[in-house]
Amino acid sequence: VTKMHFQWDWLCLGVLIISSVTAEIENEENLDADVEGEDFDMQSQEAEVEKDKPSIEIVYQTPKPTGEVYFAETFDGGLSGWVLSKTKKEEMDDNIAKYDGRWEVEELKENTVPGDRGLVLKSVAKHHAISAMLKKPFVFDNEPLIVQYEVNFQKGIDCGGAYIKLLSSSDDLNLEYFFDKTPYTIMFGPDKCGEDYKLHFIFRHKNPKTGEYDEKHAERPDVDLKKFYLDKKTHLYTLVLKPDNTFEMLIDQTVVSKGSLLENMVPPVNPSKEIEDPSDKKPDDWDERPKIPDPNAVKPDDWDEDEPSKIEDPDAVKPEGWLDDEPQYVPDPNAKKPKDWDEEMDGEWEAPQIPNPKCETAPGCGQWVRPMKNNPKYKGKWRAPMIDNPNYQGIWSPRKIPNPDYFEDLHPFKMTTVSAIGLELWSMTSDIYFDNFIICSEKEVADHWAADGWGLKKLVASANEPGMFSQLVTAAEDHPWLWVLYILTLALPVGLGVLFCWPAKKTGEYDFKKPDVSKQIRKGELKQEREEFEDDEIEEEKENEDTVEDERREMETKRELIKDTKKMGREASLSEDEDEGGEDIDDDEVADEEENEVADASQEEGGLSNKSDSEDEKKEADEGTGDHPLKSVRKRRVRKD
Numbered sequence: 001v002t003k004m005h006f007q008w009d010w011l012c013l014g015v016l017i018i019s020s021v022t023a024e025i026e027n028e029e030n031l032d033a034d035v036e037g038e039d040f041d042m043q044s045q046e047a048e049v050e051k052d053k054p055s056i057e058i059v060y061q062t063p064k065p066t067g068e069v070y071f072a073e074t075f076d077g078g079l080s081g082w083v084l085s086k087t088k089k090e091e092m093d094d095n096i097a098k099y100d101g102r103w104e105v106e107e108l109k110e111n112t113v114p115g116d117r118g119l120v121l122k123s124v125a126k127h128h129a130i131s132a133m134l135k136k137p138f139v140f141d142n143e144p145l146i147v148q149y150e151v152n153f154q155k156g157i158d159c160g161g162a163y164i165k166l167l168s169s170s171d172d173l174n175l176e177y178f179f180d181k182t183p184y185t186i187m188f189g190p191d192k193c194g195e196d197y198k199l200h201f202i203f204r205h206k207n208p209k210t211g212e213y214d215e216k217h218a219e220r221p222d223v224d225l226k227k228f229y230l231d232k233k234t235h236l237y238t239l240v241l242k243p244d245n246t247f248e249m250l251i252d253q254t255v256v257s258k259g260s261l262l263e264n265m266v267p268p269v270n271p272s273k274e275i276e277d278p279s280d281k282k283p284d285d286w287d288e289r290p291k292i293p294d295p296n297a298v299k300p301d302d303w304d305e306d307e308p309s310k311i312e313d314p315d316a317v318k319p320e321g322w323l324d325d326e327p328q329y330v331p332d333p334n335a336k337k338p339k340d341w342d343e344e345m346d347g348e349w350e351a352p353q354i355p356n357p358k359c360e361t362a363p364g365c366g367q368w369v370r371p372m373k374n375n376p377k378y379k380g381k382w383r384a385p386m387i388d389n390p391n392y393q394g395i396w397s398p399r400k401i402p403n404p405d406y407f408e409d410l411h412p413f414k415m416t417t418v419s420a421i422g423l424e425l426w427s428m429t430s431d432i433y434f435d436n437f438i439i440c441s442e443k444e445v446a447d448h449w450a451a452d453g454w455g456l457k458k459l460v461a462s463a464n465e466p467g468m469f470s471q472l473v474t475a476a477e478d479h480p481w482l483w484v485l486y487i488l489t490l491a492l493p494v495g496l497g498v499l500f501c502w503p504a505k506k507t508g509e510y511d512f513k514k515p516d517v518s519k520q521i522r523k524g525e526l527k528q529e530r531e532e533f534e535d536d537e538i539e540e541e542k543e544n545e546d547t548v549e550d551e552r553r554e555m556e557t558k559r560e561l562i563k564d565t566k567k568m569g570r571e572a573s574l575s576e577d578e579d580e581g582g583e584d585i586d587d588d589e590v591a592d593e594e595e596n597e598v599a600d601a602s603q604e605e606g607g608l609s610n611k612s613d614s615e616d617e618k619k620e621a622d623e624g625t626g627d628h629p630l631k632s633v634r635k636r637r638v639r640k641d
Contacts, residue, residue, distance in 0.1 A: 101128030131422030160427025163189025
């Protein structure tokens with residue numbers, strides 16, 4: 001017990017140490033958060049009162065590129081340099097083909113950073129198109145391409161996209177006529193419709209033999225993208241293309257997909273060297289069957305195909321109380337013919353049928369029919385067993401021929417030069433927010449740009465996050481069953497703490513003490529208890545006397561039997577000694593032996609008596625562990641017995 005208490009003490013000490021370490025870690029995290037926001041004053045209380053204000057007051061400065069860039073846009077200066085499309089989609093009705101969706105430049109509705117504005121898609125179920133020229137074209141040569149921008153689905157997203165297009169350079173490129181058929185080199189960004197959450201990376205590859213362009217799609221990321229579309233937070237999307245034909249897609253500066261332009265695109269950049277011959281046809285005698293029925297198999301003579309699968313159970317007995325004359329359904333006696341019932345038009349009216357009330361208490365109603373059971377003789381239609389087909393030739397496929405359209409492009413990174421960026425979108429949800437576009441070749445430049453823009457939005461959003469308790473309550477309001485989980489989660493550690501840390505009562509030690517003489521006992525209670533005890537004592541004495549008397553009689557019988565047996569043995573030995581002329585046996589020795597036998601018998605009797613007395617004493621000791629004041633009376637009775 002002492003060892004167990006020692007272990008419990010160490011367990012409690014360990015819990016306290018873990019709790020203190022956890023609290024210290026939380027304090028350090030809070031200190032780190034304070035260090036990150038050392039230039040900002042906390043305003044959490046004001047945020048609860050005025051939701052349109054951030055919980056921390058910051059001084060926003062428009063991000064500026066720290067290196068060479070091909071394009072950079074913050075929208076803090078409005079839509080300067082951007083061109084709205086004036087054309088319409090082809091092969092559609094005029095009333096829905098126009099790119100008349102509205103764009104605005106405004107701040108975020110939640111987690112606002114004062115002074116930081118972005119491009120917002122405002123219209124629902126309309127086509128939107130807007131574009132801008134790059135500072136200088138990007139030529140795919142020896143430098144990587146990095147495309148980065150921010151998206152916030154402020155109202156979530158039902159069906160729509162937030163992707164961008166990098167438009168291909170051409171002499172006839174006119175941004176006022178930017179539409180869905182305008183040639184592009186790369187399309188990148190999020191897209192969602194229904195429960196299909198996508199992150200597009202598509203590039204148009206030029207066939208070196210035919211000069212035609214084909215769209216190559218990157219394989220889908222293995223990451224669950226759903227939260228990025230529904231959490232109403234600003235997320236950072238980044239595409240990195242390298243001259244070694246590798247690519248990476250990042251969300252919030254975390255890689256969600258990567259691969260090779262030569263291996264991880266669908267369809268592949270390079271076609272197969274061989275293709276199936278379209279003129280090849282399968283021969284008529286080609287056998288593709290791996291198994292065939294055994295032609296040598298014969299149906300057994302005792303195989304009866306006419307036996308039914310089910311037969312009536314001959315051992316079934318109609319249940320007692322079955323109502324043969326009662327139908328299962330009867331007309332509803334409470335039903336009445338509708339007033340507008342026309343017998344000429346509707347026919348004779350009949351009350352609707354209801355279950356027969358008399359059948360509810362009976363095992364059944366109507367004509368009793370024996371139940372069906374499986375027929376033990378049923379074997380079904382006989383079929384020959386299957387064997388391996390000796391003529392099996394395998395699955396036929398057309399022969400391969402050299403692909404006349406085969407080519408090998410080992411440098412798909414060298415795509416068509418890009419000279420503009422555009423957004424051509426259709427959405428069923430409004431208020432899609434775009435901000436901080438940048439196209440460059442240095443990762444450090446893109447990271448610094450993200451820290452000055454997206455980093456501030458992330459900091460404000462984190463500061464405005466509700467506490468853990470508020471999040472739990474909000475979740476429980478949507479899912480009431482979580483309250484049960486919360487209660488169990490709280491009760492479990494409390495119960496374990498009480499179990500291991502609370503002092504336990506010693507149950508393995510017994511302290512035998514003398515009766516507490518100072519304890520007051522009423523005279524009436526003592527007298528009543530003594531009378532009950534004496535009655536029990538008299539009954540026990542009678543039982544013990546009967547038992548002892550029986551044992552004594554049994555011992556006397558055994559003793560006489562032993563004495564007669566030994567006496568007969570001595571007489572037989574004396575007669576043998578007289579016949580052989582041996583020495584005479586002294587009478588004193590015979591008397592001594594008889595006395596010893598009597599003593600042995602008495603000793604055995606005394607042993608049984610002592611055994612009985614010892615058992616009674618043990619019983620009295622067990623019953624007397626409660627320090628009863630009448631313990632001495634019980635002991636005297638035992639000694640008397």
